[in-house]
Amino acid sequence: EDDLVLGYMMAKSGPYVSLANTNEIAVDMAVEEINAKGGINGKKIKVVKFDTAGDPKQATTALRSFAQDAGALAVIGPFSSSEVRTTFPVGEREGLAQMSMASSAPGLTKGFTYGFRNTTDEGKVIDAVLGAIKDKKLPMASGAAAYATDDVVSKSIGTKVVPAEFEKFSIPLKGSVDFQLGAFDLSPQVAQLKQISPDIVGLGSPPEGAVNLAKELKRQGVSTRVIGGTTIADPDLPKRMDGAGENLTIGTTFFADANDKTKAFTDKFATRTKAAGLRTDPNQMDASVYDIVYLYAEAMKRAGVTGDKAKVAAERTAIRDQLSTLKDYPAMEGSISFTDGDAVKPVYVIEVKGGKWTLLDTRLPN
Amino acid sequence: MALLDVSGISVSYGRVNALKDVSLQVKEGEIVTVLGANGAGKSTLLKAILGAVPLKSGGITFADRDVTRAQPHKRIAEGLVLVPEGRRILISLTVEENLKLGAHMRRDGTAIAGEMDAIYARFPNLAERRNMLASCLSGGEQQMLAIGRAMMAKPRLMMLDEPSLGLSPLFVQKLFELIVELNRDGLAVLLVEQNTGKALSVAHRATVLELGRVTMAGDPKTLADDPRLQAAYLGAGEATPA
Amino acid sequence: MRGSMLAQQIVNGLMLGAIYMLMAVAFTLAIGVLNFLNFSLPGLFMLGGMVAYGFIKFGWPTLFAFAAALAVAALVSLLVERFAYRPMQGGDPEVPLVSSLGFLVLLENLMLIYFGSDQQAFPALVPDLNLRLGGLVIGIAQLGSLALSVLLVLWLSWFLSSTSTGRCIRTVAENRDTAVLMGIDTGRLVPMLFIASALLAAVAGLLFAVNYQQVSPFMGEGVGFKGVAAMIVGGMGSIWGAVLGGLLIGLAEVLSISFIGADVVNITVYGLLLVILILRPQGLLGRPATREKL
Amino acid sequence: MSGYLTGVLVVLAFNVMAAYAVYLPLAAGQLNLGIAGFMAIGAYASAFLTNEYAWPMWAAIPVGAGLAGLTGLLIGIPVLRTHGIYLAMATFALGQVISALFLNLEVVGGAAGYPVSDYVGPNGVFLAAAAVVVLMLYLSRTRFALYLTAVKSDPTVADLLGVSVRGIQVAAFALGAAVAGFGGAFYAHHYNFVEAQHFNVLLSVFTVLYVLFGGTQTVWGPLVGAAFFTLAPELLRASDQWRYALFAVFIIVFMAIRPQGLVTTSLLRFARRKPAAESSEAA
Amino acid sequence: MMTAALSIQGLNKSFAGVRAITDLSFEVPKGVTTALIGPNGAGKTTVFNLVSGVYGVDAGTITANGVDITHMPSRKRISTGIARSFQNIRLMSHLTVLENMLVGQHVRNTSLRALLTPYRLFPNHRWKVEARAALAESGLEEWANETVGALPYGVRKRIDLVRATLAGASVLMLDEPAAGLNPSETNALRDHLKALMAKGITLLVVEHDMHFVDSICENVVVLNFGEKIAEGPLSQVRQNAKVREAYIGAEEV
Numbered sequence A: 001e002d003d004l005v006l007g008y009m010m011a012k013s014g015p016y017v018s019l020a021n022t023n024e025i026a027v028d029m030a031v032e033e034i035n036a037k038g039g040i041n042g043k044k045i046k047v048v049k050f051d052t053a054g055d056p057k058q059a060t061t062a063l064r065s066f067a068q069d070a071g072a073l074a075v076i077g078p079f080s081s082s083e084v085r086t087t088f089p090v091g092e093r094e095g096l097a098q099m100s101m102a103s104s105a106p107g108l109t110k111g112f113t114y115g116f117r118n119t120t121d122e123g124k125v126i127d128a129v130l131g132a133i134k135d136k137k138l139p140m141a142s143g144a145a146a147y148a149t150d151d152v153v154s155k156s157i158g159t160k161v162v163p164a165e166f167e168k169f170s171i172p173l174k175g176s177v178d179f180q181l182g183a184f185d186l187s188p189q190v191a192q193l194k195q196i197s198p199d200i201v202g203l204g205s206p207p208e209g210a211v212n213l214a215k216e217l218k219r220q221g222v223s224t225r226v227i228g229g230t231t232i233a234d235p236d237l238p239k240r241m242d243g244a245g246e247n248l249t250i251g252t253t254f255f256a257d258a259n260d261k262t263k264a265f266t267d268k269f270a271t272r273t274k275a276a277g278l279r280t281d282p283n284q285m286d287a288s289v290y291d292i293v294y295l296y297a298e299a300m301k302r303a304g305v306t307g308d309k310a311k312v313a314a315e316r317t318a319i320r321d322q323l324s325t326l327k328d329y330p331a332m333e334g335s336i337s338f339t340d341g342d343a344v345k346p347v348y349v350i351e352v353k354g355g356k357w358t359l360l361d362t363r364l365p366n
Numbered sequence B: 001m002a003l004l005d006v007s008g009i010s011v012s013y014g015r016v017n018a019l020k021d022v023s024l025q026v027k028e029g030e031i032v033t034v035l036g037a038n039g040a041g042k043s044t045l046l047k048a049i050l051g052a053v054p055l056k057s058g059g060i061t062f063a064d065r066d067v068t069r070a071q072p073h074k075r076i077a078e079g080l081v082l083v084p085e086g087r088r089i090l091i092s093l094t095v096e097e098n099l100k101l102g103a104h105m106r107r108d109g110t111a112i113a114g115e116m117d118a119i120y121a122r123f124p125n126l127a128e129r130r131n132m133l134a135s136c137l138s139g140g141e142q143q144m145l146a147i148g149r150a151m152m153a154k155p156r157l158m159m160l161d162e163p164s165l166g167l168s169p170l171f172v173q174k175l176f177e178l179i180v181e182l183n184r185d186g187l188a189v190l191l192v193e194q195n196t197g198k199a200l201s202v203a204h205r206a207t208v209l210e211l212g213r214v215t216m217a218g219d220p221k222t223l224a225d226d227p228r229l230q231a232a233y234l235g236a237g238e239a240t241p242a
Numbered sequence C: 001m002r003g004s005m006l007a008q009q010i011v012n013g014l015m016l017g018a019i020y021m022l023m024a025v026a027f028t029l030a031i032g033v034l035n036f037l038n039f040s041l042p043g044l045f046m047l048g049g050m051v052a053y054g055f056i057k058f059g060w061p062t063l064f065a066f067a068a069a070l071a072v073a074a075l076v077s078l079l080v081e082r083f084a085y086r087p088m089q090g091g092d093p094e095v096p097l098v099s100s101l102g103f104l105v106l107l108e109n110l111m112l113i114y115f116g117s118d119q120q121a122f123p124a125l126v127p128d129l130n131l132r133l134g135g136l137v138i139g140i141a142q143l144g145s146l147a148l149s150v151l152l153v154l155w156l157s158w159f160l161s162s163t164s165t166g167r168c169i170r171t172v173a174e175n176r177d178t179a180v181l182m183g184i185d186t187g188r189l190v191p192m193l194f195i196a197s198a199l200l201a202a203v204a205g206l207l208f209a210v211n212y213q214q215v216s217p218f219m220g221e222g223v224g225f226k227g228v229a230a231m232i233v234g235g236m237g238s239i240w241g242a243v244l245g246g247l248l249i250g251l252a253e254v255l256s257i258s259f260i261g262a263d264v265v266n267i268t269v270y271g272l273l274l275v276i277l278i279l280r281p282q283g284l285l286g287r288p289a290t291r292e293k294l
Numbered sequence D: 001m002s003g004y005l006t007g008v009l010v011v012l013a014f015n016v017m018a019a020y021a022v023y024l025p026l027a028a029g030q031l032n033l034g035i036a037g038f039m040a041i042g043a044y045a046s047a048f049l050t051n052e053y054a055w056p057m058w059a060a061i062p063v064g065a066g067l068a069g070l071t072g073l074l075i076g077i078p079v080l081r082t083h084g085i086y087l088a089m090a091t092f093a094l095g096q097v098i099s100a101l102f103l104n105l106e107v108v109g110g111a112a113g114y115p116v117s118d119y120v121g122p123n124g125v126f127l128a129a130a131a132v133v134v135l136m137l138y139l140s141r142t143r144f145a146l147y148l149t150a151v152k153s154d155p156t157v158a159d160l161l162g163v164s165v166r167g168i169q170v171a172a173f174a175l176g177a178a179v180a181g182f183g184g185a186f187y188a189h190h191y192n193f194v195e196a197q198h199f200n201v202l203l204s205v206f207t208v209l210y211v212l213f214g215g216t217q218t219v220w221g222p223l224v225g226a227a228f229f230t231l232a233p234e235l236l237r238a239s240d241q242w243r244y245a246l247f248a249v250f251i252i253v254f255m256a257i258r259p260q261g262l263v264t265t266s267l268l269r270f271a272r273r274k275p276a277a278e279s280s281e282a283a
Numbered sequence E: 001m002m003t004a005a006l007s008i009q010g011l012n013k014s015f016a017g018v019r020a021i022t023d024l025s026f027e028v029p030k031g032v033t034t035a036l037i038g039p040n041g042a043g044k045t046t047v048f049n050l051v052s053g054v055y056g057v058d059a060g061t062i063t064a065n066g067v068d069i070t071h072m073p074s075r076k077r078i079s080t081g082i083a084r085s086f087q088n089i090r091l092m093s094h095l096t097v098l099e100n101m102l103v104g105q106h107v108r109n110t111s112l113r114a115l116l117t118p119y120r121l122f123p124n125h126r127w128k129v130e131a132r133a134a135l136a137e138s139g140l141e142e143w144a145n146e147t148v149g150a151l152p153y154g155v156r157k158r159i160d161l162v163r164a165t166l167a168g169a170s171v172l173m174l175d176e177p178a179a180g181l182n183p184s185e186t187n188a189l190r191d192h193l194k195a196l197m198a199k200g201i202t203l204l205v206v207e208h209d210m211h212f213v214d215s216i217c218e219n220v221v222v223l224n225f226g227e228k229i230a231e232g233p234l235s236q237v238r239q240n241a242k243v244r245e246a247y248i249g250a251e252e253v
């Protein structure tokens, strides 16, 4: 009789809508697939949804409501790093697991036993990108960093990850420029980059910054290879750069054309989103959130949860315990394991060629 | 036909009925004075004639035209002008700009400069301060400016709301001489005054307002002797709180 | 830093300043004349860019799309006048701010619903819109906006100080009730002003879209706030102050980015504003408030 | 109480504290558009003390509030020389500068934000908000509140009557800053995380928005405004992406009909006259 | 010798180069109701503004009740016992009439404790009782709880006066108190001022209504173009040719 309740924090309004508004379809897809195959331990999965608008305060409200009102066994989300920072402490106190689909700031899960992320640390992603460039023998004699200063993830990429990785690959870091998240005019930064003229620019920024930087580089006639992590893994990015940004190289945890599984997901996703009048190419968060449902399903199966309201606290903990030891689960994105709450999974290094994303290399963990 | 014909107008501010069924006429070339205690509704009457407060009922014609529903700027374009209570000069404009503002409806641009000089000649205080901000003027100087500004509009009917307020005795005399002179040149005047004696002495006709109602009207000479006029001032002619 | 780069940075700063300057003039019209801190202006700026983008995407010829964007902004501004400004007369001066901000939120959210929160690529009008002088790269659109802004400003300051309509506008600015008693048709004049400031903001938005080839529902906020800062730095109500302020803010921003880093932009730009306000509360070209006469 | 309701009420409590921080100077005619900066000071300072020096919360929170108030006092003295819109912009700039400083202050995490170890539960937050409301109710009954309005109404005459206009203004500003810091300190310890980006312009501006919406004529306005702004979007949850657009339309229409805000002196007087035709001056 | 209530010596003031007050000296002895008269723009209000500190003086000294207030901040001057009313009525329009009175009492009531006493909780707090009594004396009690915004001119004028008296000052400067009042109101005002005089309050009055001046003032100072042109009892000053020419005109006496 009891359903297995999962809470789901959506970011359907607020700053992340365009990245997050298709996530719900991916979640529904996964849940329907699992339920159609008989559910978990004979029980159906039921998802309770809450729109947080990307706001940390609303996210804690959501979590409280999942924990205290909905009797959720685990929680999908929250979306962004800021939300994670406020909901993970609440989840820890409530004894309720959460798994974020987009937050990629370094070290967010540290100190939390109920906090998980199905995302890859940007350090590992950039490492994979540079590895691929080296393997392909592309020019990498000198480098510079460019990053948004007022965003957690971007700034740590620009100030920590990129310098460390450049050093590891013995690329001299010849300078760095920064900009504000909302900056539209990157001409002063590009004027500086023009003087440095590096082979590689390590970029820490959301997609908007990447687009603006690419356009300004083109305007001022600077040619260099911009590299980045999952923060700019937007399937529409080449289109949005409108002719600029050739050679932009990034790492992502999802690439639609990677294998049959991903292609099948992409096709099914496209039919559903088309019907809803939304973007048809799944992005990395769509893929991640789809797999989160499967990861929870696996953990619930292994923990033998029943959805019995009387046992909810124990079952929540059991799910957490199963997740933290999960190894090599064959998910759609690839094989997923958890270390310290963060997912370890393949990174696809992709490059803009002729205004399209093309696969440069696939890097498996280790 | 009268130049201004106010027939049975009523005005209220929320629950306060400021004017009740007030009628009044001003003929071409006439000086009409409106007397009444504080709060009787005199200022309200003038504003209603100008169209700055909405009527609850009644009608107004000016220069043979029904202006009951016309906007203030339309009425002013027809030749109506008000020297408002408390002068209302524009303190962020210079003296000269205030005067020019008075003429903003007029199309006969060339005549304006000459008239401005005439006004400066009449009010030398203003001439000396023509490029100063009007905020610097003394109370009386501001009153002069307000009258000068109204003259710049070249009106057919000038309404003055307590123009002698704050003026020196000498200047009050000059003011009334000015009113008579302008009237002689054909200007009709509707004058609200606390200075009852002076007002009655220049007016052709007078109307007394009490608590928003016309209680007396007629020839100023007879009114001046009417014991009821005294009563209107010495009695409890005040509004009570709503 | 090499000289050529400094020159480039100064050019960059002036170009950025031109956008702020137009916004600052739009704000100055609203505040200096109507005493209304019109927070819908950043929204109208955004409309200028977004609506043009929408119509271009719809297949309209560019110029039609531009005209349509300006018309939409003007119409919306009339709504702002009707609902945010007119009913508030005589109340506390802060109140219209609320409703105008309401308009900003409304416009942003309507665009958000229609276009999504992403920044969209505004099509380039001509393949390469840049002058290249030696090592310097100068955007033609930016140069144009600088020139256009200066012309607009020249005309506006003449208009306000020397025409009868300008005087009437200043009368309304000082006291709307008195303006009515003076026979000024406020019902016509005030909406005209709203249209004028809306057009300035929307033109700024269009120029922004053309210059930076991007639009988004939130593009007005950053520029809008800097525009207000520029207006204040220059001196509120002073049109030349808005010009000076816009250019100063643009330069301060670009130079602090290139000499120190983007993380200090807000500190330098708003710090500059704060320091100026403390040292010279009326702004650089503003008139000091005189102690009122009793 | 359901978890959902708790979450919403906690947000309400923070909004109420912010609202009164804006209200105090506004009652004296000063628009403070930088309230978020003072909240940030309270939040970071108290978090720093509990995190790095292991201060107990009950000591760190008042110190955070005090520091915000002190900043308000020191900055208020020069900034309050400006008036009207200039003052609004000066406080706006101040808010921007403060939050930019924290964004770059690496000892408190810089852009990465600052996790806070100690936790204060919902009841603590409710208590804090209640304390602020009680303080405001008390103040509204004193001459201090009377002078706030007098200074707003006519500073020149208030000065000539012997009222220290600057003193009152600075006190209102600094007290408002302290209240903001107090709220901020609780914020840090309730959500266990502070980031400078949260204390942005929009927070300041929206707070002003709901204070004006509630009405500044009486001490109840900010409370009602904060409640409305917190609860209405929750009620509109069903309308999905339209919720903020609908909300904005509502604000515009409402303010057009009732520019004085929701709660006004005459409204209270009216309400009071009904039960007892008593003195109507207290409001 | 008794110190004067107000003493002005060698006062000078110009605005942007225009002289408004030139070498003005006069005294208001205690208990001697004095009028300051002169044509429009002569500088009467400016004298008030200089005494109350709205403007700083260019030269000269101002002494109130023996205290040199020339350079005292405007806020502090009222505590030397000198209060004023305003030519253009200045009431705090957001406050009720009673609250305006309470602000008027401030100078007698400046302690922190007074500031933070929740007087509103006590319907019969002594300051409120006093203010109500003062309003009642001028027949204003019915307006006590109205906001002053749209009250009739005559009422506002009286409120302004009562507020000035509540500061408990020994010298009151009144700027055109009878302007805009009708004859009956002017009579009431006269009675009110006489009552104040009986309490030992010294009045300095600017007024254009000569009958009114005649009925209460013992001494008259006449200004023209910022200079004193005559001083003495009104009956005497009236005969002065300069005064007649500049100010009174061929007035029917």
Ligand SMILES: Nc1ncnc2c1ncn2[C@@H]1O[C@H](COP(=O)(O)OP(=O)(O)OP(=O)(O)O)[C@@H](O)[C@H]1O
Pocket: B013, B016, B017, B018, B036, B037, B038, B039, B040, B041, B042, B043, B044, B045, B085, B239, E150, E151, E152, E153, E154
């Ligand atoms: N804007 C307003 N709102 C509410 N009541 C008003 C308003 N203006 C005037 N009143 C009221 O209307 C009545 C008439 O006022 P009005 O100003 O017309 O009187 P008046 O005869 O001009 O008086 P005074 O001699 O004092 O100038 C008064 O009771 C006044 O309080």
Ligand SMILES: Nc1ncnc2c1ncn2[C@@H]1O[C@H](COP(=O)(O)OP(=O)(O)OP(=O)(O)O)[C@@H](O)[C@H]1O
Pocket: B135, B136, B137, B138, B139, B140, B141, B166, C292, C293, E015, E016, E020, E038, E039, E040, E041, E042, E043, E044, E045, E046, E047, E087
């Ligand atoms: N703040 C100021 N700036 C410039 N000039 C001023 C200022 N205040 C007063 N004046 C000038 O000083 C002169 C005296 O003004 P004041 O107001 O004292 O006159 P007054 O004697 O009170 O006249 P009235 O009887 O008309 O009120 C006037 O010419 C006025 O223009």
Ligand SMILES: CC(C)C[C@H](N)C(=O)O
Pocket: A016, A019, A079, A080, A081, A082, A102, A103, A104, A105, A153, A206, A231
């Ligand atoms: C959607 C992204 C901007 C989210 C970001 N990666 C974060 O950690 O918050």
Ligand SMILES: [Mg+2]
Pocket: B042, B043, B044, B085, B161
């Ligand atoms: Mg009147």
Ligand SMILES: [Mg+2]
Pocket: B138, B139, B140, E044, E045, E046, E087
């Ligand atoms: Mg005077």
